[in-house]
Structures are given as structure tokens and as C-alpha cells.
Amino acid sequence: AAAVEHVVRTALALNCEISMRTIFHRKNYFYPDLPKGYQVSQYGNTPIGTNGYLDIEKADGSTKRIRITRVHLEEDTGKSIHSDGLGYSVMDYNRAGVPLMEIVTDFPPDVESAEEARLYAETLRNILLYLGASDGRMEQGSLRVEPNPSVRPVGSDTFGVKTELKNLNSFRAVQGGIEYEMTRQIAEIEAGRTVVQATYGWDAEKGVTVLQRVKESEQEYRYFPEPDLIPIEFTPDYIERMRETLPELALVKKNRFVSQYGLPQADALVLVNDKATADFYEDAVRAGGEPKAVSNWLLGEVTRLANAANVPVAQTRIIPPALAELTNVIADGTITGTIAKKVVEEMFITGELPSLIIERLGLKVAGTDVVAGIVAKVVAANPDVVAKIKGGNEKSIGFLKGQVMKETKGQARPDDIDRLLAEAIANG
Known part of the structure; x- marks a missing residue:
């Protein structure tokens, strides 16, 4: 039931039509990753979701719509491990039989470059993370991208023979694998050879694709309805309940952060890339923090400290109300920006509120009388620098500022x- 819910919610988030009655099929083939000789899948025109789309945002700020043909549920297979030098492959069956959701883009394809494929994969992963449908760990195989690149001459309407790529365990590998495979296919065609429909693995160390097996056609799979699983029938009420559970997704949230809080596009994009970070940010703003200041501190010092400790930003000891308070004590002049960095470091270690840290460590801004006395001392101790400033070398005042800050x-x-420096120099 949980697997079906994940697929339904994902299909809805991808703007799909939901099949109110869906059935499972047996996909018959012999390969070591499926020792029983068939895979339970969904074939034909009744997958759980059909005719959907997602929008990717390109580097120039434009968006492009990528159509999605189907979202269906099937069982996972074992993992083939091909090691150089062994002369044989080994199988890991730990994931065999586990529910697997497959999302298939439309044909003719909307993805027209390796970069667009990477953007599509990144956007899809973000949606799955927001939905809680996947942890998105490509290196562990919980999210797999298996592109089918093909090439055709410029101006041609006829699509070339496609190949399938596997073992792409990062977004960089997705883009690199497709780019290499496109180059390889072009070289084959220009040499007068034919591109064969096959499955290739990506060798990240060598930066090449390696032939794994020649692809079967759909007819060779001999699909037929799965006799051991009954059809699933959804009700309109169930679909509506699933729709109501959908969160605000990253692209919508990013645009709202820009319009509602006045954030730069780049900052908003970084914030929404992780749902927990986006929620932390908004909780801090709702607690009274100034939106731009909260963003600057969260993406700056807090992120730096979190990265150094190898923990997610939203899982440090700093809580949203504390970050909100920090921006306020800076704004009202209680502490300076320089002192604020020390306060953040203490917040990261202890989880205390800024007000408690400021009081405990005596970090309030120095009074004007105290600063005036220090300025007079610094000016008196550096007559040569003062002379340079009076002689027109205004840059030298930076040295005096540094001494006062120290x-x-x-x-x-x-x-x-x-x-106070300007007054002391003028009167000196």
C-alpha cells in the first residue's frame, strides 16, 4: 500500500492523469539479475500515471517542459557487479523483489542535450525528496537514471537507434555518459557502421561506455497479465486525498521566496534545493527574522559551520527562532557583524539563543565614550599614519580602523x- 501511495503521489506531482484501474504484468526474460525468469511490472496503457510533465529551469533562466509518458510500479532486480580483471560478474540480490517506481519520459523526446538530461534528473530528484518518495542517493542505487541517447543528422526528422546507459551514479555521470555516447554514435555513423540497440555501462574512471548486452525488443519479453496480483482500482476520493498531501514543490517555492521575501533568484534556488533547509529558512522568517538577513546568515556562516562538521544545515543545534533573533540584535545595534560571527559559532556549539550568549560573554557593542578613548589612543600612537592621511593618502585610514577594531x-x-576617527584626525 505504501509503494502504491508513493507512486500515486509522485504521478500527481508530475501532473499525470491517474488510471482509475491498473493491472500488473509479467515481463519474461532470462538474465542473471532475475533468477526466477520474469519481472512483475506494468505494461500497456494502464500504468498508474500517464501523460504528465515537469518543468526544468535552464541556466539562462528560461524553463522547458519535459513530457512524461508513464509512471508505474514494478519490482526491482538484482544488481550486476562487473569488475575488471576477474573475468566474470557477480550479483547482489539484496534489492531484488523490492517495489520500484519507474518514470518514463515521452517520445518524441523533449530532452535534446546531455545538459537538459542532467537538469531533468536533478529536478526529478528534488521532487522525489520533497515528496518523501526517495532519499535520492544515486551512489547507493535508490535513484537510478537510465537515459536512452540517440543521434540524428541536423534537419532530419528520423530518429536514430537508441542505446541505454546504466551505472550512472551521479548527475555528472549522467551528463558525461550521454555526451560520450553521443560522440561514440556519431563516430559509428560517420565510419559507415550501424548503431546497435544495446545496453552500455558507464565506466567513470575511464570516461567511456562499455557494452553490457544487446537489447531485446518488447515482443521478446512476452508480456502477459500477472495472475498472482489482482487489479488495483482507485476511487476519486482516494485520489483527492493523495492530492491534498502534496507539498509545495521546489520551483513554486523558489518563485514565492523571490516574490514574497525579495530574495535573489540564486539564493532562493539554493534554499529550496533542500526541503529541510527551505523549511528552516521560512520558520526563521516567521519567527520575526528579516528575510534577506536570515538568508545571508543561513547560506553563509551557518552553512560553512555545518559543512565543516559534515551535518545538514537544518540538523545543527541552531534553531530557526535563534537565527531570527540574531538578525534582530544585529539590526538594532546590540552587536556588530563581526561579533555576530562569534555568536553564531557559539550558537552552533551550544544551541543557546544569541541574547544569552551575548550576556554570558559580554559581547554588547562598546559605548561611544569607550570607543572615543580607544580612538584617541590609536591616533596618538600612530602620528606618521595620521600625517599621511592629512597629506591626502585617505587609504591609510584603513590601518587605523583595523587597530581600533582590534x-x-x-x-x-x-x-x-x-x-570618531575623522573627528580625532581633524582636531589633531
Whole structure:
């Protein structure tokens, strides 16, 4: 039941039509990954989802719609492991028989380049993560991308022979594998040879595709209805309940962050790339944080600390209300931006609120009288620098600012330092 729900929700998120009655089939073939000789799948025109699409966002900001033919449920097969030098392959059957969702793009294809294929795969993974339908770990095989590239002469309406690529365990491999295979197919055609429909594995170390097996045609699979599984019939109420569980997806959320919170497109895109991070951000804003400041600190210092500790941003000890409070104590002048970095580091370690850390460590902004005294001391100790400044070398004032910041341990407001230095130099 859970597997069916995941497929239905994914199909709805991909704008598919739902087949109200769907059946399973046996796909018959002999290969080591299926020792029983057949796979339970869905064949024909009654998969769970049909006629869907997803939109990818290209580097230039434009969007392109990729049509999806079908979303269906089948059983997974074993994993073939091909090792150089052994002279044979081994099989891992741990995943054999586990429910597997397959998503198939339309034909004629909308994906027209290796880059678009990578963008499609990245967008699809993001949707699956938002839905909770997959953890998206390509390196572990829980998300697999198996493109079928083909080439044709410029201006031709006739599609070439396609091949299937496997062992693509990263988005870089998806793009690299397709680019190599396109180059290989072109070389075959230009040499007067015929491209054979076959399955190729991607060798990431060598950067080449390796022939695994010649593809069977659909007729050779001898599909027939699965006798051990009854048809599944959905009700309109069930489909509506599934639709109501769908979250706001990344592309919609990104556009909303831009319009509602005034974030730059690039920042919004990074935030929504991970649902937990996007939720953390919005929780901090709802807790009273200034939207742009929350984004800057979350994508800056918090991300830096999280990456260094190898933990997800949303799973650190920093909680959304604490980040909101941080932006507010900076805005109201309680602490400077320099001190704020120290506060964030303490928040990361202890999980305390900024106000408690500021009080415990005595990090409030230094008073004007204190800063004025330090400025006078720095100016008196550096007469040569003051002379250069009075002589027109205004860049030298940067040295004096640095000395004041050092003496105040970053607890002086930059505006106060600028004003008091200017007064001290003018009156000196």
C-alpha cells in the first residue's frame, strides 16, 4: 500500500492523469539479475500515471517542459557487479523483489542535450525528496537514471537507434555518459557502421561506455497479465486525498521566496534545493527574522559551520527562532557583524539563543565614550599614519580602523569608528 501511495503521489506531482484501474504484468526474460525468469511490472496503457510533465529551469533562466509518458510500479532486480580483471560478474540480490517506481519520459523526446538530461534528473530528484518518495542517493542505487541517447543528422526528422546507459551514479555521470555516447554514435555513423540497440555501462574512471548486452525488443519479453496480483482500482476520493498531501514543490517555492521575501533568484534556488533547509529558512522568517538577513546568515556562516562538521544545515543545534533573533540584535545595534560571527559559532556549539550568549560573554557593542578613548589612543600612537592621511593618502585610514577594531575586539560599530576617527584626525 505504501509503494502504491508513493507512486500515486509522485504521478500527481508530475501532473499525470491517474488510471482509475491498473493491472500488473509479467515481463519474461532470462538474465542473471532475475533468477526466477520474469519481472512483475506494468505494461500497456494502464500504468498508474500517464501523460504528465515537469518543468526544468535552464541556466539562462528560461524553463522547458519535459513530457512524461508513464509512471508505474514494478519490482526491482538484482544488481550486476562487473569488475575488471576477474573475468566474470557477480550479483547482489539484496534489492531484488523490492517495489520500484519507474518514470518514463515521452517520445518524441523533449530532452535534446546531455545538459537538459542532467537538469531533468536533478529536478526529478528534488521532487522525489520533497515528496518523501526517495532519499535520492544515486551512489547507493535508490535513484537510478537510465537515459536512452540517440543521434540524428541536423534537419532530419528520423530518429536514430537508441542505446541505454546504466551505472550512472551521479548527475555528472549522467551528463558525461550521454555526451560520450553521443560522440561514440556519431563516430559509428560517420565510419559507415550501424548503431546497435544495446545496453552500455558507464565506466567513470575511464570516461567511456562499455557494452553490457544487446537489447531485446518488447515482443521478446512476452508480456502477459500477472495472475498472482489482482487489479488495483482507485476511487476519486482516494485520489483527492493523495492530492491534498502534496507539498509545495521546489520551483513554486523558489518563485514565492523571490516574490514574497525579495530574495535573489540564486539564493532562493539554493534554499529550496533542500526541503529541510527551505523549511528552516521560512520558520526563521516567521519567527520575526528579516528575510534577506536570515538568508545571508543561513547560506553563509551557518552553512560553512555545518559543512565543516559534515551535518545538514537544518540538523545543527541552531534553531530557526535563534537565527531570527540574531538578525534582530544585529539590526538594532546590540552587536556588530563581526561579533555576530562569534555568536553564531557559539550558537552552533551550544544551541543557546544569541541574547544569552551575548550576556554570558559580554559581547554588547562598546559605548561611544569607550570607543572615543580607544580612538584617541590609536591616533596618538600612530602620528606618521595620521600625517599621511592629512597629506591626502585617505587609504591609510584603513590601518587605523583595523587597530581600533582590534582594541575593541570587534565590539565597536563601524559608523562610530569612522566618525570618531575623522573627528580625532581633524582636531589633531
